[in-house]
Each structure stands twice: as structure tokens, then as C-alpha cells.
Amino acid sequence: MTSTRPYRMSARAAAAAVTRERIAAAAEHAFSTEWYDDVTIRGIAHVAEVSEQTVLNHFSSKDELCAVAFERWTGAIDSRRAEARSAGVGPAVSLLVEDYELTGDTTLRMLAVEHRVDSIRPWLAQGRREHERWVASAFAGALEGLSSDERARRLAQLVVVTDVYAWKLLRRDRGLEPDEVAAIITDLVRGLHR
Missing domain, CATH: 1.10.357 (Tetracycline Repressor; domain 2)
Incomplete structure (x- = not known):
């Protein structure tokens, strides 16, 4: 059990990094193509295929x-x-x-x-x-x-x-x-x- 725990933690960290990158890429695309006022966390979440809460877990605003x-x-x-x-x-x-x-x-x-x-x-x-x-x-x-x-x-x-x-x-x-x-x-x- 001890040997599988570090693996699970590193797998979670890797998955979190992938999610963060998808969110960052979605944000870059949104701010590149839309007016600042039209960009929303909801829209970024939709493009990144995550929930709004997941976006906020990675980026506070x-x-x-x-x-x-x-x-x-x-x-x-x-x-x-x-x-x-x-x-x-x-x-x-x-x-x-x-x-x-x-x-x-x-x-x-x-x-x-x-x-x-x-x-x-x-x-x-x-x-x-x-x-x-x-x-x-x-x-x-x-x-x-x-x-x-x-x-x-x-x-x-x-x-x-x-x-x-x-x-x-x-x-x-x-x-x-x-x-x-x-x-x-x-x-x-x-x-x-x-």
C-alpha cells in the first residue's frame, strides 16, 4: 500500500498539471479572440471541458x-x-x-x-x-x-x-x-x- 500511494499522488499531480494547461490554453485563446469584457470564467471552463469551480481551483480570478x-x-x-x-x-x-x-x-x-x-x-x-x-x-x-x-x-x-x-x-x-x-x-x- 505504501508503494502505490506515491504513484497515485504523482498521477494526481500530473492530471492536475494537464488540467491547468488546458485551462491556461483556453484562457489564452479567449483573451486572444474576444474583448476583455466578453471573456468569462464560464466560457473558459466550457472550452477547457472542466467546471467553473475547477477553473477557480487553479486560477483565482x-x-x-x-x-x-x-x-x-x-x-x-x-x-x-x-x-x-x-x-x-x-x-x-x-x-x-x-x-x-x-x-x-x-x-x-x-x-x-x-x-x-x-x-x-x-x-x-x-x-x-x-x-x-x-x-x-x-x-x-x-x-x-x-x-x-x-x-x-x-x-x-x-x-x-x-x-x-x-x-x-x-x-x-x-x-x-x-x-x-x-x-x-x-x-x-x-x-x-x-
Whole structure:
């Protein structure tokens, strides 16, 4: 009997981990495709095929579920963008546009409610910091040899031309194809390499 108990406990732990992963994946999908206000614990439970109580046993609130979704997005974004750090301007911008094709609409929905949903503000602030770090790394050549004031101004310019809103204006508002968006943003970034 002693030898079967640890097995049962590890089997339970493994099952709990699988359940938690299903819930996290359902939350990521929900927050990726719906407005924050439309996401419910009931809906996440339904997609994860568990009860609402099971969701709450793993994650204490909708805000915690949203935090898990943000953690998952952040990891995926970092992985995709890491490839661009030494790729050159054109390939870096192409990777950025590919990333926005996957995450842009979700990001825009989150930005639209940032002013009234306190729990997402820290995640969006982190995303802004990470984007600026990525820009500074991916387009380091545009920042070389500048004074600190010039560097700060140039970095701000690069952040603006590579921001998700630039993608939105070109892709969603003007209806351009991803390769056209990448070409325009590449031209803008190259224009800042002087």
C-alpha cells in the first residue's frame, strides 16, 4: 500500500498539471479572440471541458487568467522576435509584421480597454518596455555614434514607426497586405539610419 500511494499522488499531480494547461490554453485563446469584457470564467471552463469551480481551483480570478494569457503571449513574442536581433533591417521588420499578424488585433483590443482595466496595465507597460528593448537591439545601427539626446530621440522615432499602431494604420485601416506593410515600415526604419 505504501508503494502505490506515491504513484497515485504523482498521477494526481500530473492530471492536475494537464488540467491547468488546458485551462491556461483556453484562457489564452479567449483573451486572444474576444474583448476583455466578453471573456468569462464560464466560457473558459466550457472550452477547457472542466467546471467553473475547477477553473477557480487553479486560477483565482479572471484577472489571474488574463495574466496567464499575457505570460504565454510574452514568451511566444520573445521567441519569435529573438530571431530578428541580428537579421538586418528588412528581415527584422518582416518578422515584426509576422508577429503583428498573430498578435496585433489582440494587442489593440487590450490597449482599447487599458484605461479602465487595471489588471492589464502592468502587462501592457511591460510589452512597451520589451518592444523598445527589441527595437534598440534590432536596429542598433541607427543608434550608433549619437549623443544620448539624439539616441533617445532616434529610439523614440524607431519605436513609433514599428509600433502596433503603425501596423494597424497600414494593415487594418488601409487594407495593405503584410508584405506591403513590411516594405513601408522597412523604408521608414532605413530612413532613420543616417
